[in-house]
Amino acid sequence: MSFLKTLALGTALAAALIAGPAQAENVKVALVVKALGIGFFEAAKKGAEEAAKEVGDMEIIYTGPTSTTAEGQIEVINALIAQRVDAIAISANDKDAVAPALKKAMDRGIKVISWDSGVAPEGRLVHLNPSSNSLIGNQLLKLAQAALPEGKGDIAILSATATSTNQNTWIEELKKAQPNYPGINVVTTVYGDDLADKSYRETQGLLQTYPNVKVIVAPTSVGIVAAAQAVSDAGKVGEVFVTGLGLPSEMAGHVKSGASKSFSIWNPIDLGYSAAMISYHIVKGTAKGEPGETIPIGRVGQVAFDGNGEGAMADPFTYDASNVEEFAKIF
């Protein structure tokens, strides 16, 4: 399978390279990923190519090392400098290790941005986060509201470990956004430690202790799957819904069973699209790529970069019965 994928990729790359010199005036944007052959990044490439088609005079060079190492990315960056691309948009394997190579690229006039996984500020102009903590907190409540009858009722949170930084930040942001969702009441937060069995058991406990809880929000991909299975096993499908952050491939079965109506994760296609658009604007001079700037990103809207040059793309993308099967094949 993965051999075929690599083969297809290689052919696509070769085609792109052959087509390259024919259109010398094009803006050449290199999309550098953590490693080739990862579904998430293949999807990002799709988005970047969509952006290229939209603006007309952009060409995407999709590349990356074969394994997720910083050394591999540095080699790729050096090759791109030699090829004289106009921009590099990178999802870094190590935020510091790749910075010197990227700085060299910037010294040669190449515009560098990072996306998904950031680079230290000296190695890039701006960084595009898939989403922001406050957007994720808000999105979790939005999902809960959609699953609650009449948008009101009790919800519970199933987190990973009690000390997990990103989980705690998202839960805090969720609680901050609560005034915008009157009638939604967070009764408790339990911790499944990102272990399938503990998450499953905690969900069973929730179902027993809080019979009024109608929605379980799990902002963790292990927890959301285990919670959905526990709800199915307890025969509460249709009564209690599970939502949160998960991957379509892992959640497809549970959406089909009805244990989950919808859930979210950042859309890799939009992410690749946005990264390509930002690079294009910076190369064309329609944006500078400075901290504090707002850059338009086509159909996705616009992104505002803060004082550190970091910006958040959009709300996490929502998946439900209508699109989960399609995305399950991608990531």
Place this chain on the structure above:
Amino acid sequence: MLKSLFARREALLLVAMALLLVVITSRFPAFARPANLAAVFNDTAILMILALGQTAVILTRSIDLSVAANLAFTGMIVAMLNEANPDLPLALLVLLSAGVGLLLGAFNGLLVWKLDMPPIVVTLGTLTIYRGMAFVVSGGEWVNAHEMTPVFLETPRTLVAGLPVLTWVALAVIIGATVLFTRTNVGRAFYATGGNPTAAIYAGVDVGRTRFLAFCLSGMLAGLSGYLWVARYAVAYVDIAAGFELDVVAACVIGGVSIAGGIGSVGGAVLGALFLGLIKNALPVVNVSPFFQMAISGAVIIAAVAINARAERRKGRIILRPTGATAGAAS
């Protein structure tokens, strides 16, 4: 004399569990409903199965830390086979899981037997090897609920005479282990090997071969649990049951199985597992902070070991006083 000691340990555990149940019920009345207790038994089934295999190993004065990794590897193998060939009959997959587990256990056993390596070192090594093998065969990918067949996922939860198949499997293993430990030569050899290896050799017991057989049993049960685990939580990934080997050893220790070998019973191990299962299932519903949950589980294990240590000391005294004459007569 020894028999009454076991009986006392089992009675002690039963009393402790009854007390625990009273405390839980005072805070959460629905917990003691028969249906819920049956659910707790079902939830603990895998732990009981593994604890019985572990008991055999510990009886021979060894330890098997690779059971959870064995479970993860065999679980991954059968899940991937089921995904690739949905037509393979379930019976074959179940046999295969037990068979693969047996092979992995036999590998541990051979190293202990033929190379005379300390079991803790052997199984610490194979623990990482088996998990690594799970990563290699899966490439780090998950096998998700919708990729496995309904028969594969639903069989352990199918109700037969009011109880799920998973519960029946655990009951069958308990009966099998009781017969093996108390009614067969191999069972006697387990006790003899751990109780006094030198005496066992003089009595014609092949100590190394007995240990090998104990590891085979533990491995086979771990392999079987691999299928049961994957079906129960409807997901297979490299990290499933991470750290579960410690729960298994804890269940044995709480059940009065002596780490020094030679002492322990099927009833004790089962009750030890149930005691842990009771705590694991009760803590979420009585709303205890996750940090306290860990502390409570730890405190129970320490308490159990303290009682074990006392019991073994008393055993020494009892043996010393009246056996002066009998030992002389025997030699």
